[in-house]
Amino acid sequence: MQEPVLLADIGATNARFALLRHGTLGQVSAYQVAAYPTPEDAARAFLDDTLAGTSPPRSAVIAAAGAPVDGKISMVNAGWTLDPALLASALGLSTARVLNDFEALAWALPDLGPDDLVALDDVPRPSTGTLAVIGPGTGFGLAALVRGTADDRPVVTEGGHATLAAEDAREDAVIDCLRAEFGHVSVERVLSGAGLAALYRALAKVENRPAPERDSPAIVAHALDGDCPHSRETLAMFCAFLGSVAGNTALTLGATGGVFIAGGVTPRFRSFLVTSAFRERFEAKGRLQPYLARIPARLIVHPNPAFVGLCRLARQSDG
Numbered sequence: 309m310q311e312p313v314l315l316a317d318i319g320a321t322n323a324r325f326a327l328l329r330h331g332t333l334g335q336v337s338a339y340q341v342a343a344y345p346t347p348e349d350a351a352r353a354f355l356d357d358t359l360a361g362t363s364p365p366r367s368a369v370i371a372a373a374g375a376p377v378d379g380k381i382s383m384v385n386a387g388w389t390l391d392p393a394l395l396a397s398a399l400g401l402s403t404a405r406v407l408n409d410f411e412a413l414a415w416a417l418p419d420l421g422p423d424d425l426v427a428l429d430d431v432p433r434p435s436t437g438t439l440a441v442i443g444p445g446t447g448f449g450l451a452a453l454v455r456g457t458a459d460d461r462p463v464v465t466e467g468g469h470a471t472l473a474a475e476d477a478r479e480d481a482v483i484d485c486l487r488a489e490f491g492h493v494s495v496e497r498v499l500s501g502a503g504l505a506a507l508y509r510a511l512a513k514v515e516n517r518p519a520p521e522r523d524s525p526a527i528v529a530h531a532l533d534g535d536c537p538h539s540r541e542t543l544a545m546f547c548a549f550l551g552s553v554a555g556n557t558a559l560t561l562g563a564t565g566g567v568f569i570a571g572g573v574t575p576r577f578r579s580f581l582v583t584s585a586f587r588e589r590f591e592a593k594g595r596l597q598p599y600l601a602r603i604p605a606r607l608i609v610h611p612n613p614a615f616v617g618l619c620r621l622a623r624q625s626d627g
Contacts, residue, residue, distance in 0.1 A: 309366075309403060309405075310402055310403070311328060311367075312328060312362075312363060313329075313366070313367050313369060315327070315328055316347075316372075316618075317371050317409060317612070317615060318383070318388070319572075321341060323341050323350045324612065336611075337354055337357065337358065339354060346388060347388050347389075347390055348394065348395060355399070365399070365401060366401060368395060368396070368399065368405065369404075369405050369407070369618050370395065370406045371406075371409040371411065371614050372407075372409055373385060373386070373409045373445075373446070373447060376464075379406070380406065381407075384447065385446050385447050405621075407464075407621075411617075412617040414439065414452055414462045415453065415460075415616075415617030416614065416620065417453055417566075417568055417617075418453070418455075419617075420568075420616065424608060425568070425607065425609065426582070426606065426607040426609055427582075427606055428582055428587055428604075429604060429605055431601070431602065431603065436455060437455065437565030438454050438455060438565050439563060439566055440557050440558065440566070440567045440568065441453075441608075443571030443573075443608075444496070445570075445571035446500060448467070448494075448499050449571070450467030452561045452563060455565060467495065467557070468494065469495070470494060471492065472495045472553075473552065475552055475592070479548075481514045482507065482510045482545070486510050489506070499550055499553060500573065501524045502524070503546075504527055504528075505523055505524050505527065507545060507546055508522060511538070527542055528576050528577055531543040543584075547584035548584065548589050549589075550581075551584075552589045554569065555590040558603050559593060559596060559599075559600070566604040569605065569606070569607045575609055586605070
């Protein structure tokens with residue numbers, strides 16, 4: 309792609325932009341999605357704030373939270389549609405590409421080093437094998453990168469909308485309570501920011517205990533402070549569900565190269581996650597426990613991991 313390249317990582321809450329110029333990534337700037345009618349408006353705001361007399365972008369690679377359909381992405385958790393032709397026309401670009409945000413994360417995985425990751429086990433990271441990335445944020449994303457001898461191939465999924473499964477009677481009761489509220493209980497109904505709050509409410513109902521109304525940041529804060537047993541039990545169940553889903557992902561995609569946890573939720577409680585039931589539930593797959601025991605799990609703590617993947621794509625396209 310011709311430089312400068314406009315790079316963007318667009319979620320339901322924030323749109324993050326940066327410029328790739330002379331092979332170097334510039335500062336990443338965030339803009340609230342709700343503040344702009346269209347992605348083109350947000351991109352123009354970034355360019356107005358950033359260019360300051362320098363040359364404008366000539367191409368773009370934009371990741372967004374949604375499934376590409378006919379080359380466009382209509383975001384489920386926001387009102388934006390990403391259309392490459394419209395973006396190119398509105399911003400004066402020669403080319404524009406849009407892709408799922410978790411595809412960008414999948415492309416980033418080989419380039420994430422020890423400082424970008426927190427180990428959730430003692431399993432060494434292999435140099436080969438399919439890599440999977442999952443993540444609770446505003447929603448729940450799931451993608452993979454199939455490593456090959458000649459090239460790598462991304463696998464983009466809508467795994468966040470798969471049905472969430474329980475592993476004991478207590479979780480059965482919680483999911484039944486959530487089903488009464490939502491009908492279908494998907495993975496992201498629990499494993500997301502809003503899902504943590506829904507889990508908090510459902511667990512309180514199931515166990516018939518009073519619980520003050522709290523959003524997910526407050527639940528995490530009280531759980532970590534240790535001053536609210538219900539918040540702590542909610543967070544513990546969240547981590548257990550996450551471990552089960554991560555293990556299912558490893559089995560379903562054959563992700564022997566590792567499962568990586570992304571998203572904006574889990575980095576807030578990284579130490580809690582490490583000591584939780586996550587790893588136990590990751591491996592709790594009966595006769596396949598030895599298979600899972602050889603697969604590492606890592607929490608991504610890089611501040612802008614999608615941009616690592618976007619840079620890789622821009623450079624590959626240029627080559």
